[in-house]
Amino acid sequence: MVAMMHNPLRPTPPLRLVDAPPEPSSTAPEAIIRVENLSIVFDVPRGEVIAVDRVSLAVMPGEFVSLVGPSGCGKSTLLNAMAGLERPFEGEVIVAGKPMLAPRPDIGMVFQQPHLFPWKSVRRNIAHGPRALGKSKTEALRIADDLIEMIGLTKFASAYPHTLSGGMQQRVAIARALANQPRELLMDEPFGALDAQTRAVMQDNLLELRDRINATIVFVTHDIDEAILLSDRVLIMSAGPGRILRDLSVGLPRPRSSAILTDPAYLALKRDCLDLIRTEGRKAFEQMEAVT
Amino acid sequence: MSTGGHKGATAAGRLSVLVGALSVPAFVGLWELIARSRIVNAVLFPPPSTVAVAVLDWIQSGQFFGDLSASLFRVTVGFLIGTAGGIMLGVLTGRFRLVSSLLSPLFHILRPIPPIAFVPIVILWFGLSETGKLFLVVWGVFFTVWLATHIGVQKVDRGLVRAALMLGTPRRQMLSEIILLGALPYIVVGLRTAVSISFYTLVAAELAGAFAGIVYRIEIAQQNMQTGQVMGGLAALGLLSFVADRSFAAIAERAVWWR
Ligand SMILES: Nc1ncnc2c1ncn2[C@@H]1O[C@H](COP(=O)(O)OP(=O)(O)O)[C@@H](O)[C@H]1O
Ligand SMILES: [Mg+2]
Numbered sequence: 001m002v003a004m005m006h007n008p009l010r011p012t013p014p015l016r017l018v019d020a021p022p023e024p025s026s027t028a029p030e031a032i033i034r035v036e037n038l039s040i041v042f043d044v045p046r047g048e049v050i051a052v053d054r055v056s057l058a059v060m061p062g063e064f065v066s067l068v069g070p071s072g073c074g075k076s077t078l079l080n081a082m083a084g085l086e087r088p089f090e091g092e093v094i095v096a097g098k099p100m101l102a103p104r105p106d107i108g109m110v111f112q113q114p115h116l117f118p119w120k121s122v123r124r125n126i127a128h129g130p131r132a133l134g135k136s137k138t139e140a141l142r143i144a145d146d147l148i149e150m151i152g153l154t155k156f157a158s159a160y161p162h163t164l165s166g167g168m169q170q171r172v173a174i175a176r177a178l179a180n181q182p183r184e185l186l187m188d189e190p191f192g193a194l195d196a197q198t199r200a201v202m203q204d205n206l207l208e209l210r211d212r213i214n215a216t217i218v219f220v221t222h223d224i225d226e227a228i229l230l231s232d233r234v235l236i237m238s239a240g241p242g243r244i245l246r247d248l249s250v251g252l253p254r255p256r257s258s259a260i261l262t263d264p265a266y267l268a269l270k271r272d273c274l275d276l277i278r279t280e281g282r283k284a285f286e287q288m289e290a291v292t
Numbered sequence: 293m294s295t296g297g298h299k300g301a302t303a304a305g306r307l308s309v310l311v312g313a314l315s316v317p318a319f320v321g322l323w324e325l326i327a328r329s330r331i332v333n334a335v336l337f338p339p340p341s342t343v344a345v346a347v348l349d350w351i352q353s354g355q356f357f358g359d360l361s362a363s364l365f366r367v368t369v370g371f372l373i374g375t376a377g378g379i380m381l382g383v384l385t386g387r388f389r390l391v392s393s394l395l396s397p398l399f400h401i402l403r404p405i406p407p408i409a410f411v412p413i414v415i416l417w418f419g420l421s422e423t424g425k426l427f428l429v430v431w432g433v434f435f436t437v438w439l440a441t442h443i444g445v446q447k448v449d450r451g452l453v454r455a456a457l458m459l460g461t462p463r464r465q466m467l468s469e470i471i472l473l474g475a476l477p478y479i480v481v482g483l484r485t486a487v488s489i490s491f492y493t494l495v496a497a498e499l500a501g502a503f504a505g506i507v508y509r510i511e512i513a514q515q516n517m518q519t520g521q522v523m524g525g526l527a528a529l530g531l532l533s534f535v536a537d538r539s540f541a542a543i544a545e546r547a548v549w550w551r
Contacts, residue, residue, distance in 0.1 A: 083458060085454055085457065085458075103457045103458050103460075104460075105458075105459065105460030107458070108458065109454075109455070109458040111451060111454070111455065113451055115449070115451035115452050115454070115455040116455075117452065117455075117456075117470070117473075118550050119473045119476075119549070119550040120550075128456075128459055128461070129459035129460060132456075132459050132460045132461045132462060132465065133460050160550050161550075162550070162551075173455075176455075176459070177458070177459075179459075180459060180460065
């Protein structure tokens with residue numbers, strides 16, 4: 001029985017279904033984020049959990065890439081590894097030519113929860129990063145004020161986080177991450193905790209924002225609509241331990257808005273994704289049946 | 293009607309304020325009556341009027357302010373030193389596993405020993421000097437503040453720390469801002485307990501032998517059978533710790549300013 005179990009640490013060829021883009025050759029532009037054969041294992045009381053299983057991926061400069069997968073499949077862990085918050089067990093993550101071993105201020109992160117500093121006003125929360133990097137107080141506050149204007153919270157500049165709604169807090173968290181002018185922005189289900197209406201507004205805001213900030217974005221979500229609407233590429237992950245099943249290019253024109261949700265090309269893409277997820281779900285289920 | 297009910301509630305509220313205001317005077321009056329009625333021995337149980345005269349004498353003799361400042365000095369300085377040490381080590385043991393392994397077992401063994409039990413050894417070490425008295429107060433305050441800080445630091449939201457890390461927060465600022473302020477709500481609770489502990493230990497310190505101080509004055513009065521002065525001293529001590537506790541509560545309310 002035990003021998004039948006799939007041991008994810010034993011090498012099996014990476015599972016790639018259709019239309020994975022060719023490995024970038026030397027003439028192709030250099031990937032800004034490169035994940036090579038990455039595995040991440042957690043020690044838990046009952047042994048080990050393989051959260052990420054030999055994942056490889058590359059993100060080109062300026063690209064908007066979404067990671068989609070069921071909860072618990074390792075999306076956050078993979079993103080944390082790109083942020084330097086989680087060390088590789090095997091393989092490596094290279095961002096802008098350097099391996100990620102610890103967080104770096106040229107990489108911004110927005111979490112599912114805003115995690116604003118409760119003792120700081122909106123303005124000072126956003127100014128935190130520039131101050132930490134040694135900018136003068138005046139300069140840091142000027143950066144903060146510009147960003148506050150961009151996220152439309154000028155009236156709330158001196159408010160404390162707990163007085164703001166969830167959507168407003170998340171906008172502050174995004175502005176705070178942007179204050180250090182990161183070249184790469186990592187977002188872990190940033191709209192996952194918001195209601196549907198706020199979420200739709202935030203998605204439109206992010207689309208606008210993206211045109212202005214000129215950063216590479218890796219966006220984690222379990223919402224396929226959200227992923228297709230926002231991204232240039234969607235990476236679909238299998239149920240845990242996470243592996244990348246499929247790498248889909250979203251050829252829809254930009255600028256986009258939620259209007260594309262009825263576009264036939266969009267619907268075809270979504271059907272592809274759903275089929276894949278359903279097949280995968282069934283496979284995972286059968287595997288479990290076989291083991292037990 | 294709701295207005296009627298509301299008025300009734302206000303009336304009940306007024307009544308309880310009135311009764312509250314009468315509580316202490318009524319108690320003092322009853323005490324005066326009993327003490328004067330000779331049901332009890334007036335030497336051992338002097339009436340409030342005698343106590344008031346004794347307190348007045350105490351103030352007029354000029355000793356009161358000397359005693360007050362001696363006691364206040366011990367409590368305040370001891371509290372500040374104990375608090376500073378407790379917070380610093382609490383941040384270190386709460387944040388760094390190695391420091392915690394080194395110090396926490398020791399602290400957990402020393403902490404439950406009542407500080408008063410250290411009086412004999414403190415007299416051997418420091419004699420009747422101020423250092424010995426400060427030592428006792430510091431000792432009592434330190435462990436309470438250390439434990440509150442240690443626990444507070446471990447409860448700091450991991451998400452805040454990660455967010456701060458992503459923003460490039462330097463190590464120093466991580467401790468002095470994110471960790472310290474994150475733990476502040478817990479620390480403040482520990483500090484309030486430490487205020488009353490500093491008064492307990494003050495009593496022990498002054499009873500062990502002093503040359504001035506409110507508790508010292510109580511002990512001298514007891515040796516001279518001046519029971520009025522003893523009770524006056526107790527009243528002064530009670531008032532002092534009451535004021536300290538209330539002012540601290542007011543400060544604590546504002547310390548966590550973002551709530
Ligand atoms: N710090 C941790 N310790 C132990 N197990 C963890 C830890 N973080 C994540 N995991 C486990 O790793 C797997 C992937 O988690 P995660 O990356 O959070 O998934 P997702 O973000 O896709 O929901 C889960 O089984 C989770 O229980
Ligand atoms: Mg997650």
